[in-house]
Amino acid sequence: MANTILNTIAALEEALPAGRVVRDEETLRSRRHDYWGLQAVLDRGPSAAPSPAVVVRPQSTDEVASVMRIADQHRMPVVPFGLGSGVCGAFLPGSEALVLDLGQMDRLLDVDEKSLIASVQPGLRGSTFEADLNARGLTLGHFPQSIGVSSLGGWLATRASGQFSTRYGNIENMVLGLEVVLAGGRVLRCGATPRSSTGPDLKQLFIGSEGTLGVITKIDLALWPRPDCQQGFAMRLPSWEAGLEVTRELLQGGYRPAVLRLYDGIEAQRNFAEWFPEPAHLLLVLSEGQESMRHGLELEVEAALTACLAQGGTQLGREPLDHWLGRRNHVPSWDDLLAAGLVVDTIEVSATWRNVAPLYERVTTAMAAIPGILQASGHTSHAYTSGVNIYFTFVGQATDPLEQERIYRAAWAATMEATLGCGASIAHHHGIGRVRREWLPRELGDTGIETLRAVKAALDPNGILNPGCLI
C-alpha cells in the first residue's frame, strides 16, 4: 500500500476515537461493492472488485467532518456507504479509497408528533425506522422493495421511490431538513421547514447526488398517521394500453391510490401463476388511509373499478393483491440466479403519457432481439398526472461469465438507447451510478453535464467524493 495512503490512515487513527478506523480483511472485503447485478457477474470472473484501503465508521457528524477534513487534505477518495443495496454500481470504491460506513449512525433522533416530523441519522435501516414509527401510530409512507436492506441516507442519495409513492410521494417530497458534511469538513444545515423560498432549495443538490457532493448526516422527514384502512382489488385487462388508460384516467381525475401496478402478460404469468395460467395483463389497485377516510377510499376504489370495467376488465378480487403484498419486499440473490445460468435485472425508466406506449414496445422488442435473452417484460409502479414509470425486466440464459456480461451490457444498452429514442428519461428511481453513466450526457445534454461538473468542482474542488460515479 502506498505511503500516502498509510499516512492518511495514521492521521485518521489519531483524530478519531479507537475502533472507528477498521482494516481487517473481512470488513474490507465486505465493502467492495453494492448490489449491482453486473458486479455480481464480474465477481465470478477475473474482474472481481478489489477491497478498499480502509473503512471508517464514524459515530457523529463531528467525526464525519474530521474524516472529510483529513481525506481532503490528503486527497484520498471518500465513498459513503449506507447498507449497500444500490443496484447501479454507485458504490465501487476501488483499492485506494476510504469507505465512510455510516452504519453506526443509525439512530432515530427525534419524533415531533405535533408536526409529524422525524429526525434520523443516515445509517438507519428503512424497516427498523418504519417499525419504530408504526409503534407510535405513524408511517413515512416510503416502501422500496429494499426496505429491509437499505438505509435512509441511501434513499436520499439515490432519489429513491417507494411502492406506495403514488399516494405518499417520492423521497424528495418527504425531506424537510438536511444536514450534510461537505468535502473539507464544513457542515451545511438546512433546518426543517414545511416550505421556504430562501433561494434555491439547497437540499435538492444532495438528493440524488449519489455521494458525489457531500455526506448526509441527518435528515428531517415528513410523516403521516399510520393508515388503518386498506381497500383494493386485482383486475385482468385485455391489453397493456387498457391498463395505462385506467392509470392515466385515475391520476388525472385527482385520485391517489397508494398502489397502481400494471403488469404485462409475461410478468403477470411469472409472478401470479395461480391466476394467470396464460399470459394476460394485470392491474393491482390499493387505496389506503385512516379509518376516518374509509368512505373516501371506497369512492377511490369504486372509481378504479368503474374505469377497469369500462376497459373490458375482469375482476379478480383481493387475492392476487394480497399475494403481492406478502412478497413485495423479496430481494432476489444475483449469485443464486447466476449459478443457475440466469442473467436477470430490472431497469426502471419514466415517460410522459404521450411517450409511454411506444417506449414499452421499443424497449421490449430491442431487448428480446438480443441473443441469449429469454424474456423481456415490464410493469408500471409509480404513476403521475403527466406519465408513469416502466420497470423493464430481462431474463437471459448463459453460464459463462463473459457471456453473462455480454447479455447484461447488451440489455442495458438496448433499453437506454430505446428510452432516449422515445424522449423518455433513463432513470426513474435507482439512479445513475456506473451502469447508466455513459448515457447521462444524452439525457442532460452537454450543458447539463457541464453544470453538474461545475457544481461538483465548486463543492468538492479536490474531487475526493465518490470519484467515477454519476459523472
Next chain:
Amino acid sequence: MANTILNTIAALEEALPAGRVVRDEETLRSRRHDYWGLQAVLDRGPSAAPSPAVVVRPQSTDEVASVMRIADQHRMPVVPFGLGSGVCGAFLPGSEALVLDLGQMDRLLDVDEKSLIASVQPGLRGSTFEADLNARGLTLGHFPQSIGVSSLGGWLATRASGQFSTRYGNIENMVLGLEVVLAGGRVLRCGATPRSSTGPDLKQLFIGSEGTLGVITKIDLALWPRPDCQQGFAMRLPSWEAGLEVTRELLQGGYRPAVLRLYDGIEAQRNFAEWFPEPAHLLLVLSEGQESMRHGLELEVEAALTACLAQGGTQLGREPLDHWLGRRNHVPSWDDLLAAGLVVDTIEVSATWRNVAPLYERVTTAMAAIPGILQASGHTSHAYTSGVNIYFTFVGQATDPLEQERIYRAAWAATMEATLGCGASIAHHHGIGRVRREWLPRELGDTGIETLRAVKAALDPNGILNPGCLI
C-alpha cells in the same frame, strides 16, 4: 455613460435584430424597480431608483443566449425582468445594468393534452395562461394574488405559491422541464419528465434563484383538468389556536382542500367587516375538483365542518368565502397608501406546527411595539402536514418619507428577528430579494451561504447575473 457600457450596447445592437435594444427614456424609467414596498417609499424621497443603462427585449432563446454571451464578455450586469410584480426588491438593476425584459417571450408553445403538460415561455402573464388553459378545460392550479400582473418565469424565479397550493402544490411541484440560458450563453435543457433520478434535480437550482444563476427561457408545467365542482364555507372560531388545530387536523388526516385560510381578529374585521363588526377569528374552507369527485369533496368539507364545530366554531355559510373569492386578486397601490400616510406591507414566513403558535405571538407583539405601527396582524394561507405559513401584515402611519422608511425597516427587522428566534423560516414564497438579504445567512448558516456563493461562482463566474440580489 461610460464607454464600456456604450461599447456593450453597440455590440448588442449589432448582434440582435432591430428593435430588441431599447433605450428611450420612458422604457428605461419603467424598468427601474419591481413592486417592492420600500422602493415605493424611497421613490418619494431623494433615493429614487435610477433607470438602467439599457433594456433588451429578446424574442427567442437564441437571442437571450446572444445577450448573455455579449454581456458576459463585457462584464455588464444582466437583470432579468418578467412583469415586475416582485415585492422583495429582487429587481433593482441600477444605472449600469442591462435589463433583460422577457415580455416578448410570452407564448404558450404547446399543450400535451394526453400528458397534461404545457410548455410556455417565461414572459407569459399568469392570468393569460390560465384563461387559455381554462378554454381547453384545463388549469395549472397556481393562483397567486398577483396572477394578473406576474409572469410564469417570475413564479419560478421567486419560488412562488398560489392561493390554492394546499391542493395543487407550490410552483416547484408543477415544473416538469426547464430551459435556462446560463451566463456566457450556454443553454441548459432539462426535458419534461414525470420524475427522474438522474443525479440532483438541476431544475431546482433555478427555482428560487431570483435571476442570479440563469435566465429561464422555457418551462414545462404539469396541468389538471379544470375543476367544475366547488364546496366550502366560512366559520367563526373562538381562537387563533382553534383555527390552527382544525388546519393541522385536516392536513394530517389526509385531506387537501384547495383553500384553508385562517384570519386573526384584526384581519377578519378589516377584510370581512360585514360579518365581523367585532374582531373574531375566521377560517375559510374551499374544496374543489371535478364533478366526478363531488362525493369525495363533500366528505372533505364535512370533515372540515366537523372539526370546526368540535372547536366551538360558528358556521357563517358561503358568503364570506364568496366575498374573498371575488376580491382575492386585488393588488393594493403602494403610492395610494403612502399618499394617504399609511405604510403597509405583508411578510410571509413559515413554521412547523410546534413553532407556529409562539411565532404568531412574538411577531405581532414585536411589530405592535414599534412607534408608528397602528396594527400588526396575520393570517395563514398555505398548509402542510408539517406546518403552515403565516402572512403577517403591518399598518403604520406616517407622512414623512424618512419616517415611513423607518417604520418599514423596523417592522421587517422585528419580524425577521422574531421568526429566526422561533426556529421558523424567514420566507414562505416571496423570496429574498434585497429586503431579507441581511437575515439569509442566519437561516442558511455560514456554510449555506458559502454553498450558494460557490454554486453562483461556478455558474456565473463573472458575476453578471442580478448582482446585489439574494446573496
